[in-house]
Amino acid sequence: MNLNERKLQILQAIISEFINTAEPVGSRYLSKSYNMGISPATIRNEMADLEDMGYLTHPHTSAGRVPSDKGYRLYVDELMDAGELPEEKKQAIQSRLDQARRELDNTIEHAADLLSEITQLTSFAVAPGNLKSRLKYVQFLPVDSNTVVLMIVAEDGQVVNKAIRLSVPYKEKDLELMSKMMTRNYMGKKVTALMAMNIVEDFTKDMHSLSALARDVAPSFMKTLEKMLDAELYMYGYTNLFKLPEFSADMERAVSFLRVLEDRDYLTDVLVNRDSGVIITIGDENAEAMKDCSLITADYCVNGRYVGKLGVIGPTRMRYGQVTSVIKYICDHLSDTFQIEEEDYGKD
Amino acid sequence: MNLNERKLQILQAIISEFINTAEPVGSRYLSKSYNMGISPATIRNEMADLEDMGYLTHPHTSAGRVPSDKGYRLYVDELMDAGELPEEKKQAIQSRLDQARRELDNTIEHAADLLSEITQLTSFAVAPGNLKSRLKYVQFLPVDSNTVVLMIVAEDGQVVNKAIRLSVPYKEKDLELMSKMMTRNYMGKKVTALMAMNIVEDFTKDMHSLSALARDVAPSFMKTLEKMLDAELYMYGYTNLFKLPEFSADMERAVSFLRVLEDRDYLTDVLVNRDSGVIITIGDENAEAMKDCSLITADYCVNGRYVGKLGVIGPTRMRYGQVTSVIKYICDHLSDTFQIEEEDYGKD
DNA sequence: GTTAGCACTCATTAGTTGTGAGTGCTAACA
DNA sequence: TGTTAGCACTCACAACTAATGAGTGCTAAC
Numbered sequence: 001m002n003l004n005e006r007k008l009q010i011l012q013a014i015i016s017e018f019i020n021t022a023e024p025v026g027s028r029y030l031s032k033s034y035n036m037g038i039s040p041a042t043i044r045n046e047m048a049d050l051e052d053m054g055y056l057t058h059p060h061t062s063a064g065r066v067p068s069d070k071g072y073r074l075y076v077d078e079l080m081d082a083g084e085l086p087e088e089k090k091q092a093i094q095s096r097l098d099q100a101r102r103e104l105d106n107t108i109e110h111a112a113d114l115l116s117e118i119t120q121l122t123s124f125a126v127a128p129g130n131l132k133s134r135l136k137y138v139q140f141l142p143v144d145s146n147t148v149v150l151m152i153v154a155e156d157g158q159v160v161n162k163a164i165r166l167s168v169p170y171k172e173k174d175l176e177l178m179s180k181m182m183t184r185n186y187m188g189k190k191v192t193a194l195m196a197m198n199i200v201e202d203f204t205k206d207m208h209s210l211s212a213l214a215r216d217v218a219p220s221f222m223k224t225l226e227k228m229l230d231a232e233l234y235m236y237g238y239t240n241l242f243k244l245p246e247f248s249a250d251m252e253r254a255v256s257f258l259r260v261l262e263d264r265d266y267l268t269d270v271l272v273n274r275d276s277g278v279i280i281t282i283g284d285e286n287a288e289a290m291k292d293c294s295l296i297t298a299d300y301c302v303n304g305r306y307v308g309k310l311g312v313i314g315p316t317r318m319r320y321g322q323v324t325s326v327i328k329y330i331c332d333h334l335s336d337t338f339q340i341e342e343e344d345y346g347k348d
Numbered sequence: 349m350n351l352n353e354r355k356l357q358i359l360q361a362i363i364s365e366f367i368n369t370a371e372p373v374g375s376r377y378l379s380k381s382y383n384m385g386i387s388p389a390t391i392r393n394e395m396a397d398l399e400d401m402g403y404l405t406h407p408h409t410s411a412g413r414v415p416s417d418k419g420y421r422l423y424v425d426e427l428m429d430a431g432e433l434p435e436e437k438k439q440a441i442q443s444r445l446d447q448a449r450r451e452l453d454n455t456i457e458h459a460a461d462l463l464s465e466i467t468q469l470t471s472f473a474v475a476p477g478n479l480k481s482r483l484k485y486v487q488f489l490p491v492d493s494n495t496v497v498l499m500i501v502a503e504d505g506q507v508v509n510k511a512i513r514l515s516v517p518y519k520e521k522d523l524e525l526m527s528k529m530m531t532r533n534y535m536g537k538k539v540t541a542l543m544a545m546n547i548v549e550d551f552t553k554d555m556h557s558l559s560a561l562a563r564d565v566a567p568s569f570m571k572t573l574e575k576m577l578d579a580e581l582y583m584y585g586y587t588n589l590f591k592l593p594e595f596s597a598d599m600e601r602a603v604s605f606l607r608v609l610e611d612r613d614y615l616t617d618v619l620v621n622r623d624s625g626v627i628i629t630i631g632d633e634n635a636e637a638m639k640d641c642s643l644i645t646a647d648y649c650v651n652g653r654y655v656g657k658l659g660v661i662g663p664t665r666m667r668y669g670q671v672t673s674v675i676k677y678i679c680d681h682l683s684d685t686f687q688i689e690e691e692d693y694g695k696d
Numbered sequence: 697g698t699t700a701g702c703a704c705t706c707a708t709t710a711g712t713t714g715t716g717a718g719t720g721c722t723a724a725c726a
Numbered sequence: 727t728g729t730t731a732g733c734a735c736t737c738a739c740a741a742c743t744a745a746t747g748a749g750t751g752c753t754a755a756c
Contacts, residue, residue: 239607
């Protein structure tokens with residue numbers, strides 16, 4: 001049994017119909033509304049074939065057909081239209097994004113927010129910590145008699161800081177000295193390399209004059225470095241899910257969905273380890289916890305260098321074509337915005 | 349009609365019963381289980397009085413009684429027990445919190461997380477930006493040919509930073525110069541005062557040598573200052589709500605609850621503007637959007653100075669006594685942990 | 697290969713009824 | 727005068743029934 005033109009046509013009709021209505025699609029309706037010139041009975045035969053091949057299923061005997069994950073996969077790969085966005089939509093997105101284009105972090109957050117608004121799904125943006133980033137300098141700032149702020153700056157401009165409570169008194173001079181020593185010792189080293197080192201020992205050896213202070217600070221220093229490698233996750237529109245018929249009918253399902261979204265560490269992990277490019281994963285192609293969801297993600301770049309991902313998560317029934325187009329466009333637009341502005345530089 | 353001892357006793361019984369079961373409480377059950385030595389009929393008379401006084405309501409004619417918001421208020425003010433936590437619970441909380449006690453931000457997050465776990469409600473912690481904070485220094489760090497990081501440090505140790513894309517080229521020297529000029533001009537000034545100033549004009553006047561650069565940076569500088577006054581909000585356990593019977597039965601209600609939680613700006617605003625101390629607000633005592641919720645918050649301090657709030661949000665039916673005890677204890681413990689460690693200082 | 701016809705399935709909805717928890721009221725009681 | 731037993735009444739809820747209708751699968755004819 002092979003997928004001839006007519007079978008594909010019927011599959012496409014069923015899937016786009018189901019995506020719109022969330023109701024199982026029957027043969028009679030199809031025959032009428034999509035006037036393909038064949039009778040319901042013929043369509044039923046074809047449907048039965050498509051079901052045998054695994055592209056469709058049945059919620060129960062007397063219901064219409066519903067796409068399976070495999071069916072969606074075929075749809076996404078072969079049938080759907082994820083073309084260019086119409087010009088007016090592009091304009092609308094642009095004007096919304098260009099408001100704060102000088103600021104990297106804000107822009108990404110806005111983009112994610114906008115994405116959830118347009119798609120009416122849950123959107124997220126993730127900016128993984130740069131594994132290759134190298135330390136630029138370390139600085140301790142005095143705050144009050146027993147609190148200092150540790151600040152670490154990486155060569156790529158990432159800054160992390162942490163307030164630290166000390167159990168021993170310090171002199172401003174000591175802090176300065178320690179800042180300088182640490183900067184000298186660790187400058188240019190990869191953050192990952194530093195984390196593998198036995199810094200605590202290092203500290204007490206190199207900085208005997210400051211040993212008590214240094215020993216106090218070492219664990220926090222490691223924690224702060226860790227923070228540098230941590231990914232940042234933004235998430236928007238998780239109540240959008242409840243507007244969808246599949247969830248407003250089925251509370252259980254909605255809650256198990258929410259629980260996945262609540263586990264930010266898990267979600268971050270999934271996203272960070274995801275392949276690059278425009279990636280769509282459908283239902284059981286995802287890990288067990290997300291086998292009822294589909295994810296679409298794409299990458300955005302700064303100066304052509306990969307920086308993070310933007311995407312949506314939703315039920316397997318979603319407008320794959322439109323959503324993909326929007327995500328693609330937003331990511332491309334972000335990457336363009338954060339391209340080195342050569343024209344500007346040329347001017348001066 | 350006044351609230352005699354017996355009425356109070358009945359009210360207390362109804363409320364604690366309802367808090368446990370989420371089912372309307374009937375007169376017969378009360379008479380049997382709480383053996384107060386009076387018949388159901390008498391209890392019914394008292395109940396009718398309590399209802400006239402506004403402390404109870406009726407979901408429908410043939411149902412038992414349910415506390416009203418006013419009833420909960422009386423309960424919270426007069427009847428409930430929010431005493432000391434038993435020693436073993438204190439121990440458990442302490443040991444969970446003491447893991448990362450050198451790091452301020454982590455500890456607060458852990459505390460909020462723990463709070464949601466213990467209470468099985470949604471917890472949050474908010475650390476409002478310090479309105480009195482004064483600027484300590486400003487620094488621009490070069491990242492790549494058209495990106496710099498702006499870093500602002502306040503006297504109290506708060507650090508904010510932002511990556512900024514420039515449209516004009518810069519020299520490292522210019523950045524240094526600008527950092528120095530801004531630090532000199534703004535050091536010791538209140539952040540709120542700076543925000544009221546017309547910095548953009550200031551910039552072009554004071555720094556004519558850097559005018560293009562300065563003009564480019566000014567709006568981002570303002571935005572970054574803003575960030576310094578923004579409150580940080582952490583939230584944990586919002587799916588806990590779905591475990592409660594009032595929400596698993598009534599989807600609508602759960603969703604409208606979630607929508608409130610999703611609006612972080614609104615929630616932050618409510619929390620920041622809340623009175624100090626251990627505050628309980630019940631049902632319609634809250635703003636319209638939260639008229640079905642109750643909030644309990646308390647403050648935590650660092651070095652005796654007010655720093656932020658920790659609390660829970662849940663349905664009006666909650667274990668006010670226990671939850672209040674836990675929140676109080678956690679806040680006190682945090683404040684102790686972040687008290688200047690005089691003993692330690694004495695040693696050296 | 698296509699289609700009309702028909703029996704069959706099954707979710708959904710509306711209607712019906714019984715049950716039980718609980719109230720409010722009244723009249724009798726201490 | 728406060729307390730209580732008794733009883734009629736209310737109303738949510740669950741169980742059952744029947745009707746409806748959308749849709750399938752199969753068969754036989756075209």
